[in-house]
Amino acid sequence: QKEVEQDPGPLSVPEGAIVSLNCTYSNSAFQYFMWYRQYSRKGPELLMYTYSSGNKEDGRFTAQVDKSSKYISLFIRDSQPSDSATYLCAMSSDTGRRALTFGSGTRLQVQP
Amino acid sequence: DGGITQSPKYLFRKEGQNVTLSCEQNLNHDAMYWYRQDPGQGLRLIYYSQIVNDFQKGDIAEGYSVSREKKESFPLTVTSAQKNPTAFYLCASSSKGRRMNTEAFFGQGTRLTVV
Numbered sequence: 001q002k003e004v005e006q007d008p009g010p011l012s013v014p015e016g017a018i019v020s021l022n023c024t025y026s027n028s029a030f031q032y033f034m035w036y037r038q039y040s041r042k043g044p045e046l047l048m049y050t051y052s053s054g055n056k057e058d059g060r061f062t063a064q065v066d067k068s069s070k071y072i073s074l075f076i077r078d079s080q081p082s083d084s085a086t087y088l089c090a091m092s093s094d095t096g097r098r099a100l101t102f103g104s105g106t107r108l109q110v111q112p
Numbered sequence: 113d114g115g116i117t118q119s120p121k122y123l124f125r126k127e128g129q130n131v132t133l134s135c136e137q138n139l140n141h142d143a144m145y146w147y148r149q150d151p152g153q154g155l156r157l158i159y160y161s162q163i164v165n166d167f168q169k170g171d172i173a174e175g176y177s178v179s180r181e182k183k184e185s186f187p188l189t190v191t192s193a194q195k196n197p198t199a200f201y202l203c204a205s206s207s208k209g210r211r212m213n214t215e216a217f218f219g220q221g222t223r224l225t226v227v
Contacts, residue, residue: 008152034215043118043202043218044155088154090216098162099145099170100204100216102154 003027006089006103014111019076023089023103026070030091030101033065035074038086038105047087048074079110115139118203118219124227125190125197133188133222135203142207144186145216148172149200158201161186190224198226 006023013019021035031052036044048063050056050072056063062075072091076083086107090100116137125131137144143162147155157170161180175194180186186205190197200223204216 004154006154036218041200041221041223043116043220046215046217049215090155097160097168097170098143099157099160100155101157102147104152104154 001026002104003101004089004091004103007106008104010107010109012109012111013079015079015081017079017110019079019083019108019110021074021076021087021089021106021108023072024070025072025091025101027091027093027101028067028070029093029095031094032092033063033072034090034100035061035063036088036090038088040085044088079108081110081112084108084110116203116205116217116219118201118222120222121220123222123224125224126227128192130189130191131224133190133201133203133224135186135188135219136184137186137203137205137219138184139205139207139217140183141205141217142183143205143216144180145204145206146170146176146178146186146188147202147204149202149221155202158188197224199224 033050035048038044053067060077064073086105088105089103119134145160146158159178161167177189203219206216
């Protein structure tokens with residue numbers, strides 16, 4: 001079993017829809033949670049960063065972390081065709097290996 | 113502009129050859145990382161380095177080697193021992209601090225193809 005599980009999609013939604021992307025994880029030591037967006041043939045860019053549990057909002061994006069369920073989510077409101085990309089969740093801890101562990105990524109397509 | 117520069121963007125390797133991928137950062141970050149990405153898969157950690165002259169193996173280090181002689185540079189060599197090197201290679205860096213090794217920033221990647 002992978003440490004971080006993420007549905008690969010693809011997920012296709014109409015423009016303006018609310019998108020929900022999710023990851024589950026097994027390592028209870030994870031405390032730092034990130035979402036990256038990756039366009040085709042490009043490096044990932046950091047979208048959202050959350051420490052421990054709770055919500056964080058930035059414009060149309062909201063990140064949620066539920067450590068009790070080992071479940072994280074990214075919501076995109078009023079989705080745009082330019083949001084079409086692969087979304088990767090990533091996480092790390094203060095103990096053990098000091099590097100990010102990634103999910104496999106979810107490919108999102110927003111239809112105009 | 114501050115950032116991470118990977119070169120070359122595309123690289124072709126013949127069977128049995130060693131090739132070196134370059135990664136340079138001017139963000140003054142202490143930690144640097146190499147990840148490999150295959151189609152439909154997430155990023156898998158090859159090697160990482162917390163400080164100069166020190167580095168650790170990640171999950172898939174076999175067939176790869178690295179060096180960290182300067183803070184700004186973390187080159188990756190793909191050796192002939194790596195049996196399936198065709199992939200997209202990504203270099204990243206992050207700063208040292210309270211949130212050490214969390215917000216990692218990535219370069220634009222090198223696509224390596226075996227011919």
